[in-house]
Amino acid sequence: MKIIIGLGNPGEKYTQTRHNAGFLALDFYMKDLQVINCASKFDAQICELQTDGNKVFFVKPQTFMNKSGSVVRELVQFYKLDPTKDILVVHDEKDLPLGSLKATESSQGAGHNGVQDIIDELGSQDFQRIRIGVETREPGSPIPTEVFVLQNFTDSELETLQKDVLPKVNEQISKFLNK
Numbered sequence: 001m002k003i004i005i006g007l008g009n010p011g012e013k014y015t016q017t018r019h020n021a022g023f024l025a026l027d028f029y030m031k032d033l034q035v036i037n038c039a040s041k042f043d044a045q046i047c048e049l050q051t052d053g054n055k056v057f058f059v060k061p062q063t064f065m066n067k068s069g070s071v072v073r074e075l076v077q078f079y080k081l082d083p084t085k086d087i088l089v090v091h092d093e094k095d096l097p098l099g100s101l102k103a104t105e106s107s108q109g110a111g112h113n114g115v116q117d118i119i120d121e122l123g124s125q126d127f128q129r130i131r132i133g134v135e136t137r138e139p140g141s142p143i144p145t146e147v148f149v150l151q152n153f154t155d156s157e158l159e160t161l162q163k164d165v166l167p168k169v170n171e172q173i174s175k176f177l178n179k
Contacts, residue, residue, distance in 0.1 A: 096133030
């Protein structure tokens with residue numbers, strides 16, 4: 001069993017924000033899949049996929065970004081998962097420019113409160129992540145990060161995500177699923 005967690009904030013207000021890059025990535029990956037059994041449980045939206053006899057869950061925590069860890073901890077405990085090989089977290093990254101991504105297997109929260117909450121709840125930073133770059137501010141921008149990540153992507157930024165970034169995220173998710 002594998003679990004892919006996209007981080008974001010619930011609600012229509014946040015749908016197109018930079019902080020919801022994880023939700024957008026999961027939606028993009030699942031759009032052509034034969035996903036079965038989408039339901040709300042564990043304080044999350046969870047969709048299930050059967051692939052080669054294995055279950056894959058696509059999870060969008062509904063706890064708001066900064067409290068995502070409790071959802072991940074509950075899933076890991078309930079399904080008796082090994083976070084180092086069974087979970088993948090996909091999230092926005094303000095320290096990477098828009099159009100880039102970085103896959104990591106063990107790294108600190110680096111100021112990302114949602115990731116830090118997962119680390120705190122699991123008691124470990126040893127899980128796989130895909131960090132989606134969202135930074136478009138000029139150096140020295142007066143816009144605080146907590147305001148910037150809650151702004152909607154512009155149309156051109158969304159186009160960059162759709163054409164350049166999310167297909168690469170799909171490749172990384174596929175690699176994770178085929179390990």
